[in-house]
Amino acid sequence: MKIHFKNILIAFTIGLLSTSCAQDKKTHKSKSDELVLAIGGEPDNGFDPTTGWGQYGSPLFQSTLLKYDKDLKIDKDLATNYSLSDNGLEWEIEIRDSIKFSDGKPLTANDVIFTFRTAKESNSVVDLTNLKKIEKINNHKIKFYLKKRNSTFVYYLATLGIVPRHAYNSDYNENPIGSGPYQMVEWNKGQQLIVKRNPYYYGDKSYFKKLSFLFLSEDAAIAAAKSGDVDVVSVSSTFANNKVDGMKLVNIESVDNRGVVLPYVKNEGENIEGAPIGNDVTSDIAIRKAMNIAVDRKKLVEGVLNGYGTPAYTIADHLPWWNPDTHFKDGRLNEAKSILNEAGWIENKNGIREKNGLKAKFDLYYPSNDQTRQSLSIAFADMMQALGIEIKTKGKSWNVLDQALHANAIMFGLGSYTPLELYNAFSTNTQGQGLKNINYYANPTVDAYFKKALEASSQEEAMEYWKKAQWDGKTGFTYKGDAPIVWLVNIDHLYFVANKLNIGKQKIHPHGHGWPITDQIETWHWED
Amino acid sequence: MAKHIRLKYKLSQRFEGRNPRKHALIVSIAAIVCLFTLVIVGAFVNVEGLDVNFMAKNNPPSFTHIFGTDWLGRDMLIRTLKGLNLSFWIGVLAATLSVIIAVSFSILSSVNKTLDAVVTWLIDLFMGIPHIITLILISFALGGGLKGVVIGVALTHWPMLTRLLRAEVMQIKSMEYIGVSQNMGKSWWWIGTHHILPHLLPQLIVGFILLFPHAILHEAAITFLGFGLSSEQPAIGIILSEAMRYLSSGMWWLAFFPGFSLLIMVFLFDVLGRNLRKLIDPLNGQKL
Numbered sequence: 161m162k163i164h165f166k167n168i169l170i171a172f173t174i175g176l177l178s179t180s181c182a183q184d185k186k187t188h189k190s191k192s193d194e195l196v197l198a199i200g201g202e203p204d205n206g207f208d209p210t211t212g213w214g215q216y217g218s219p220l221f222q223s224t225l226l227k228y229d230k231d232l233k234i235d236k237d238l239a240t241n242y243s244l245s246d247n248g249l250e251w252e253i254e255i256r257d258s259i260k261f262s263d264g265k266p267l268t269a270n271d272v273i274f275t276f277r278t279a280k281e282s283n284s285v286v287d288l289t290n291l292k293k294i295e296k297i298n299n300h301k302i303k304f305y306l307k308k309r310n311s312t313f314v315y316y317l318a319t320l321g322i323v324p325r326h327a328y329n330s331d332y333n334e335n336p337i338g339s340g341p342y343q344m345v346e347w348n349k350g351q352q353l354i355v356k357r358n359p360y361y362y363g364d365k366s367y368f369k370k371l372s373f374l375f376l377s378e379d380a381a382i383a384a385a386k387s388g389d390v391d392v393v394s395v396s397s398t399f400a401n402n403k404v405d406g407m408k409l410v411n412i413e414s415v416d417n418r419g420v421v422l423p424y425v426k427n428e429g430e431n432i433e434g435a436p437i438g439n440d441v442t443s444d445i446a447i448r449k450a451m452n453i454a455v456d457r458k459k460l461v462e463g464v465l466n467g468y469g470t471p472a473y474t475i476a477d478h479l480p481w482w483n484p485d486t487h488f489k490d491g492r493l494n495e496a497k498s499i500l501n502e503a504g505w506i507e508n509k510n511g512i513r514e515k516n517g518l519k520a521k522f523d524l525y526y527p528s529n530d531q532t533r534q535s536l537s538i539a540f541a542d543m544m545q546a547l548g549i550e551i552k553t554k555g556k557s558w559n560v561l562d563q564a565l566h567a568n569a570i571m572f573g574l575g576s577y578t579p580l581e582l583y584n585a586f587s588t589n590t591q592g593q594g595l596k597n598i599n600y601y602a603n604p605t606v607d608a609y610f611k612k613a614l615e616a617s618s619q620e621e622a623m624e625y626w627k628k629a630q631w632d633g634k635t636g637f638t639y640k641g642d643a644p645i646v647w648l649v650n651i652d653h654l655y656f657v658a659n660k661l662n663i664g665k666q667k668i669h670p671h672g673h674g675w676p677i678t679d680q681i682e683t684w685h686w687e688d
Numbered sequence: 689m690a691k692h693i694r695l696k697y698k699l700s701q702r703f704e705g706r707n708p709r710k711h712a713l714i715v716s717i718a719a720i721v722c723l724f725t726l727v728i729v730g731a732f733v734n735v736e737g738l739d740v741n742f743m744a745k746n747n748p749p750s751f752t753h754i755f756g757t758d759w760l761g762r763d764m765l766i767r768t769l770k771g772l773n774l775s776f777w778i779g780v781l782a783a784t785l786s787v788i789i790a791v792s793f794s795i796l797s798s799v800n801k802t803l804d805a806v807v808t809w810l811i812d813l814f815m816g817i818p819h820i821i822t823l824i825l826i827s828f829a830l831g832g833g834l835k836g837v838v839i840g841v842a843l844t845h846w847p848m849l850t851r852l853l854r855a856e857v858m859q860i861k862s863m864e865y866i867g868v869s870q871n872m873g874k875s876w877w878w879i880g881t882h883h884i885l886p887h888l889l890p891q892l893i894v895g896f897i898l899l900f901p902h903a904i905l906h907e908a909a910i911t912f913l914g915f916g917l918s919s920e921q922p923a924i925g926i927i928l929s930e931a932m933r934y935l936s937s938g939m940w941w942l943a944f945f946p947g948f949s950l951l952i953m954v955f956l957f958d959v960l961g962r963n964l965r966k967l968i969d970p971l972n973g974q975k976l
Contacts, residue, residue: 382936398937399937463745463761528919535759535760552920554920555918
């Protein structure tokens with residue numbers, strides 16, 4: 161109710177705006193040094209990097225010690241120099257001098273130390289429990305000491321935005337100050353965020369002086385785009401076929417994947433919060449494998465995503481740590497049927513398979529406000545019907561899903577710039593922790609590879625073990641191994657972008673349709 | 689002779705045309721037949737059209753798909769019929785519960801002044817708040833779903849009918865035969881069931897029928913707003929709220945036909961209720 165009213169209000173406001181300033185807007189558009197974006201994704205927790213802001217995409221207000229380059233390799237950002245000791249436990253980092261926050265105060269080693277300490281104590285998605293201590297060598301040199309060797313620590317250096325010690329307080333998340341390309345002007349929750357160029361930014365000066373992010377429903381955003389009030393709009397594939405004058409459709413590949421997570425263990429009671437764990441049907445590997453090869457992913461891409469996507473076979477298709485050997489051919493219904501027959505799942509007279517009196521049926525939950533996941537769920541359930549597996553789809557709120565996700569199939573989405581996600585999703589140590597390893601997957605061999613990958617002394621060595629954890633020729637967490645998840649599609653991130661706006665070459669996008677596009681926003685400019 | 693007969697025939701025809709009771713009867717029967725057809729067809733329709741079929745997605749209305757198809761290629765006619773069927777049964781359940789509450793309260797209010805005051809206060813309380821708000825509150829508090837919707841609709845739609853029935857009860861209570869009955873030592877329960885309830889019956893039946901449109905529309909409304917049935921149920925409210933996302937891409941048939949069908953169903957119930965009132969309500973029926 162609230163949301164609807166809000167959207168109406170915003171649409172109305174935009175309507176007013178467009179009538180009042182439509183004329184000069186249309187004429188000045190391509191020369192303007194202001195940009196209006198409707199890409200959604202308003203963060204609930206505000207803009208504090210120590211509690212998770214910027215984990216997907218760039219933090220915009222803050223800057224990070226390291227960053228990813230266009231091929232997702234690690235590059236320097238705030239840091240001028242970094243090195244890892246031979247035992248893999250000590251990181252030494254030198255930062256640029258004479259860097260200033262947007263309030264004009266200098267950024268020093270103290271701020272870096274403060275940021276990592278705060279993040280470690282916040283117990284948020286930023287998990288720094290492996291960080292033992294941080295030492296200041298001088299004003300521009302810091303040393304991180306780790307408890308155990310961990311090759312993924314570098315990804316924290318690349319995603320955690322540095323916050324100022326002098327200006328950090330309880331409402332920092334609403335008034336962020338940082339050393340990033342832009343600084344906050346105003347945030348009207350639920351409506352818009354206005355930012356302006358940070359005059360002290362050390363990088364290339366951004367072309368645009370002011371950015372406005374509107375938080376609109378998709379309908380309202382497209383209406384705004386059609387009236388020429390917005391320069392960048394994120395759209396789902398449903399709306400991609402709309403024509404918007406003066407705008408082009410930009411199609412960015414992503415690892416924002418969707419798949420059906422299947423409970424890996426048999427029904428084994430409840431966790432401490434009373435949520436049931438395990439499912440007798442999906443714990444059977446024959447069921448999981450059969451579904452994996454029976455599903456026709458190309459058809460889903462064409463049908464549900466209108467072609468704006470790619471088939472997904474693993475959690476990390478085409479990322480640097482992806483193992484190409486995990487690829488397999490799908491849409492093989494007959495083979496899937498024979499797998500089930502061999503495993504003793506025989507079709508009864510209603511067309512549903514049974515094994516020892518157990519019917520091959522389970523519930524598939526999806527968040528009810530997500531139309532793409534709903535369509536995927538319904539289409540997937542429909543495809544599995546031909547296989548003799550009965551899947552009932554249920555659209556619920558995330559609160560209900562949190563209770564249901566250990567014992568039922570879930571239409572899930574992941575996709576991240578760090579291989580740590582593999583560990584989070586498939587390690588025995590993360591079973592049932594929040595949204596990590598929700599299906600209680602466990603494989604000692606995979607765990608051993610994870611340990612080696614985390615303790616690897618170089619990224620190359622780590623990559624090798626990340627790949628082996630997926631499939632080492634005998635086992636792994638992808639289809640050829642235990643097949644705990646039926647990955648379905650990678651969703652292309654679609655945006656309508658003003659014709660003359662150059663948004664540069666985008667990296668492959670992570671989970672989250674919105675902020676990732678702003679990653680290189682300081683390089684955006686109008687073309688002549 | 690022939691002339692005479694013709695005249696007689698004409699007379700009766702004219703008379704027939706103007707007989708409001710007969711007219712009401714015919715209209716009522718027609719409405720009942722229409723509604724039953726809707727329900728029966730909805731219950732037994734072939735559900736194959738609900739299968740996902742990407743080859744036939746986003747089709748505008750045609751002869752193969754009269755109501756068109758949605759973004760998964762499901763036939764909108766079958767979805768609509770299923771939705772109306774569900775709406776009907778929710779309407780039955782909610783209206784029955786409402787009527788039971790209304791009858792109990794109106795008889796309770798006849799017991800003594802205190803209870804009457806309590807009932808009147810409750811009526812005023814519920815009528816003071818807009819239906820849809822109470823409905824959302826109750827449905828939300830009960831966790832939504834079928835249970836939330838049915839209980840929510842039942843708990844919000846009784847006051848109007850209760851007020852009507854209470855007035856009727858007050859009137860009947862002041863009748864002499866009630867006084868006689870009391871003097872003869874009959875209990876209030878006996879009087880209630882033997883003297884009062886039979887008089888309430890016409891009001892009750894008409895009230896029950898006229899509750900339907902409200903119940904169905906409110907069910908669709910709160911489901912549309914996301915506080916009612918969950919999205920895998922084939923309810924009209926769900927269909928309409930889903931269709932909202934596709935309206936701006938020009939798929940008008942997703943919302944138009946289901947919405948129009950819902951209106952027709954509600955209209956049929958309204959017609960039925962009004963005509964039944966003409967037939968069985970002693971007060972209104974004789975006025976015509």
